[in-house]
Amino acid sequence: MRILVHGASLPGPAGRMALAAAGLALRGHRVLWQGPGLPALAGGPPAELGRAPDGLALARVQADVVVGGPARALGAAAAGWLTRARCMVLALEAPALRAWRRRDRWAWSTLYATGLIEEGEAETVRSDPQGLELERVALWSSDAPPPEADATHADTEILERACERALARQRTRSPRAAVFVDRDGTLVVERGYLSDPLDLELLPRTVTALRHLRAAGFPVVVVSNQSGVERGLFPASRVYAAMARLRSLLRVHGIELDAVYFCPHRPEAGCACRKPGTALLERAADDLVLALARSFMAGDKMLDVETARRAHARGVLVRTGYGRDEERRLAGGGGADAPDLVCEDLEAAARWIVTRQGTGED
Ligand SMILES: [Mg+2]
Known part of the structure; x- marks a missing residue:
């Protein structure tokens, strides 16, 4: 903002x-x-x-x-x-x-x-x-x-x-479809518990992906698991500093994120906000007047896809970050838990999402 x-x-x-x-x-x-x-x-x-x-x-x-x-x-x-x-x-x-x-x-x-x-x-x-x-x-x-x-x-x-x-x-007063995006391995290069803001590097087609989504009128919301905070690897201030750098890098290209949410807890904590929990998506829906059932979630892990499923949104697995490994594990699996789309990166995801808009497939 x-x-x-x-x-x-x-x-x-x-x-x-x-x-x-x-x-x-x-x-x-x-x-x-x-x-x-x-x-x-x-x-x-x-x-x-x-x-x-x-x-x-x-x-x-x-x-x-x-x-x-x-x-x-x-x-x-x-x-x-x-x-x-x-x-x-x-x-x-x-x-x-x-x-x-x-x-x-x-x-x-x-x-x-x-x-x-x-x-x-x-x-x-x-x-x-x-x-x-x-x-x-x-x-x-x-x-x-x-x-x-x-x-x-x-x-x-x-x-x-x-x-x-x-x-x-x-x-607006009527709920809008949004695109929720994972951070590490989806928007930026996966570094494994990234804590130094200077290590944050946009993936090559992140900017064009977000331009497509913004041009189509989608609010873009980052939802990230940052368990390194509760694991004691880095303080929450480092997450905010890294998210700040993400905002700055995107602003250079004229892109503003609509909101950023993250969960600082460990998986064992059993919180509702860590993906595949949907609490952060629900909070975003309340804050930003969003319709989750018409929204999308893109990420490089199956837990991102599962988050989408649980929120009644559509889930996209990208092959950046851990995505290729996740796809390999998925091979032959399919079924009800399969992603709505598996694609190369966030730009391919964005192009697909934009074509789904207004197709009556809500
Ligand atoms: Mg990720």
Whole structure:
């Protein structure tokens, strides 16, 4: 996503919104900051975090979502209009909300706007929402804010999902078919417990594959098992850093992923989110308004195909990564568990998926 932060409406760099917004840059989203409130980052600002120009020069920037604070909703919305953002996510506070003028309420209504409030204020806002639609208001985490921007903090996750949910709902109210894609061995070269972001390398036809899918209107969602986290091989922050590099490498080619989900657990944990569990697909369906039964999942392992099957989606096995070995094991198997398609790579998968679109084979 391309995020514009309206710093003038934020209470300061230590607030939840400022920290979470900077955390989005650590997750690989392009974050441009206008005005004050930029938190200091120990390792210096990541490449994805930059300064937005002031005044009307802001119109040179294009954003998907403008985020801001409880004060001056009109100012945040105006920044959104200038950057052609479609959505606005504001950190709300009950006293500031009560002080909103008519023009602030009007500004809220001009973009697809949602709000985030502290748990302790939920009851106050619920009993007196000041005219805001309550279904557009969600909660920050109950954890203390992090000392500095942190990709792994719950608030960063909450803001990321709030932005993605707003974008999806602004686009459509009827569930869409999506393409879920495995990461290692499908989008990028299989390295075996990849933890160094610099080891991440796109497979040769990943970019053309994703271009086909985006041109056909499919949301593209990455779903990855990353058990190296719970095995203690690397911290979750390394997964976010690798996913951030994936987003950056794709952005160079003009491709934005709709969302990234991963499971950090070991297979023995028995969680519902590790593929072939379908919890992450179900979460994505709720976040992004997706129809799983009309969706596809492509991966280099049979567990990706099984995930699709369990979610009532269609499964594609690609021969990159572990795919050839998986196909060999599959030989002669077939039957109900067979993939809907086995093909060379994600580009071949994408071409097939696009031809299935609108064929009445839903
Ligand atoms: Mg894989």
